[in-house]
Amino acid sequence: MDKSALCSHIDGMAQRLAAWSDAVWDCPETAFQERRSAEVLCRALEEEGFAVERGVAGIETAFLGRWGEGKPVIGFLGEFDALSGLSQQPDTFAKTPLCEGAPGHGCGHNLLGVGSLAAASAVKAYLAENHLSGTVVYYGCPGEEGGSGKAFMARDGVFDELDCALTWHPGDTNAANSASSLANYQICYRYYGVSAHAAACPHLGRSALDAVELMNIGVQFLREHIIPEARIHYAITNTGGYSPNVVQPYSEVLYLIRAPKTGQVQEIYERVGDIAKGAALMTGTRLETQFIKACSNLVPNTLLTEKLDDNLREIPLPSYTEEERAYAAAVQQSFESKSDTLMAMAQAAGAKGIAFAKEHGGRPINDFVVPNFHVEAAMPGSTDVGDVSWVCPTAQISAVTMAAGTPGHSWQLVAQGKSSIAHKGTLYAGKVLAGTAVDLIHHPEWIEAAKEELCDRLDGGHYIPPIPAGVKPSVIDPSAKR
Ligand SMILES: [Zn+2]
Structure with a gap:
């Protein structure tokens, strides 16, 4: 099907999306203290015509934006928390904190929350224009870093109504990830x-x-x-x-x-x-x-991941100017140690993957889509997306918002959070998620197959919240997760 209407809807939001993600970048707040960031996104959702519910699951900074009615019920997951001690001036090539010791967006969550919101808005517009049945729910999920906000929300059953959930993470590769997590x-x-x-x-x-x-x-x-x-x-x-x-x-x-x-x-x-x-x-x-x-560990869903992968290829990739490539190359010069995400991903896929990484690696920006390497093994990290993945079929992509090789949770990542590369990647991620959701709306049999895959993977099991009843989110050390 033609995805151009979805893409133009999101392109039409470009200035507002950049303003929202910049506003979240400007007030970095750590786990469960994201009051101003949550409010930026709540107001954005209201502007886009969503009914907003604040303080869900008894968490002050968790919220929902809902639109539409009937099946399918598609969820988009958004995050917006920052990391402690990573304050950094934007668009800089040496460590220069804006405010020594203050938090900073070292995982790109200022973009994550906004990209998922773009997708929710585009799918809402698509359903309305085509008079289709369907419900879009945006989940404002706080405290991903060290807090597992989604696990608290899942314990309260807020994802139970979903037929499937889609999300993304800012990164240095465009890829559909189906690996598990710890x-x-x-x-x-x-x-x-x-x-x-x-x-x-x-x-x-x-x-x-x-x-x-x-x-x-x-x-x-x-x-x-x-x-x-x-x-x-x-x-x-x-x-x-x-x-x-x-x-x-x-x-x-x-x-x-x-x-x-x-x-x-x-x-x-x-x-x-x-x-x-x-x-x-x-x-x-x-x-x-x-x-x-x-x-919880992430339960991968190969069917949803394949649909995301199809959309990564179908939606036009961002194009970059010479200035943007030079900017990314300058960022690379500042790396103390280079983290080669592309090669790490490729190695897990064996010889075919390594050949791909060798051919495509070494650029300032990874301006291509990585082949869909399905790996059953758990990646050496954790994510609270895992808890959502036990409740409904869930899948995610990574989209390029930074120079190739940018280390996670670094000042270099913070510095690029308001760049045009970051903004372009956010639009692209929103389009890919929206395109996939629309495909699923037109193919309810794919949603059913994704649910069957989840059942098979759970092998008769069901979601048992790992957080005991009565435990409330607490702020201890927001940097303890990865
Ligand atoms: Zn993150």
């Missing part, structure tokens, strides 16, 4: 001891810092006896103070446990919990455990 749990262990003069009466003290150290040693020994794909990370978030002459009465350590399947994370979590209790016993301290957040 499930994770994040838990805070707090130890309460007894302070004492460390020289005069250490026998009266009970050291909470000792407890954290013993817990970490216990986990160190555990690592040999867990599946090799699992990862256990930690950060000591409170050592009990700066005084070695005091027995530290309080300490805390934040753990992040990852594995390919949620059940595997659960098992390791229980073993880490035993070690934590053991450390309290050994030191005569009291342990308090706080479950912070969790996310």
Whole structure:
């Protein structure tokens, strides 16, 4: 079918889309504190004629934009949170924070939320013009970085009505990704001891810092006896103070446990919990455990991914000026280490992939679509899109918004967040998502097949929210996710 109407709708929004993503870039806010960013997007949705519901799932900065009625119900996922400590001036080629220590959009979520919104708006216009049945729901998902906002939203059932969900992520390649991701749990262990003069009466003290150290040693020994794909990370978030002459009465350590399947994370979590209790016993301290957040592994959907891949090829790619290529080349000059996303993706696909990467790599901008390499293995990271993917068929693309090789979560990524390359990639992503949604609207049998694939992959299982009931989103360390 002809996608030109969708493309012109989004091209017609270009100035507003850039203004919205720039506005979100200008007020970088970390997990669950994105009040101003959420409001930019809520107002944009209202301008586009969506009915907006704020504060969904009991989270102040989570929201929905809804339009239409009847089936199918298509969801677009948007993110808008920033990362701590990554403040950077726009369009710069050396590390120059706008405000030292302040957050910055180091994962491109200022573009992510807006690109998905462009798709929702275009599909709404298409349904209205053609008098078709269908509901478009835009999901404003906060706290992706270190917060797993979507997992809290999924626990509350906000995605249950969806027939499918589509999303994208800003990146340095145009690609439909169908790899899985790692499930994770994040838990805070707090130890309460007894302070004492460390020289005069250490026998009266009970050291909470000792407890954290013993817990970490216990986990160190555990690592040999867990599946090799699992990862256990930690950060000591409170050592009990700066005084070695005091027995530290309080300490805390934040753990992040990852594995390919949620059940595997659960098992390791229980073993880490035993070690934590053991450390309290050994030191005569009291342990308090706080479950912070969790996310599920991503269930890939090859059918939806193929439809996204078709649209990546059907929708015209952005064209770049010589100035834009020179800008990207200048950004590349600033890389301390180059992250070769293209080669990493290609290697997973074997010899064919490597040949493709060798032929196409080395450009300042990856101005092409990467072949759809389906890989069943989990990528070495986590995303809360995983929780949505258990509830309904879900798929995503990456679209080029930055110079090739830009490292994730870097100042260079922040610096490019308002560039014309970023804006062009956002339009392209919106068009690809909208084109795919319209294809699905015209082919309900594809949606049914995607649902069957999800059922097959779950193999009789169903979504069990990994976050226990009663756990509320908390702000601990927004940079702890990846
Ligand atoms: Zn991200």
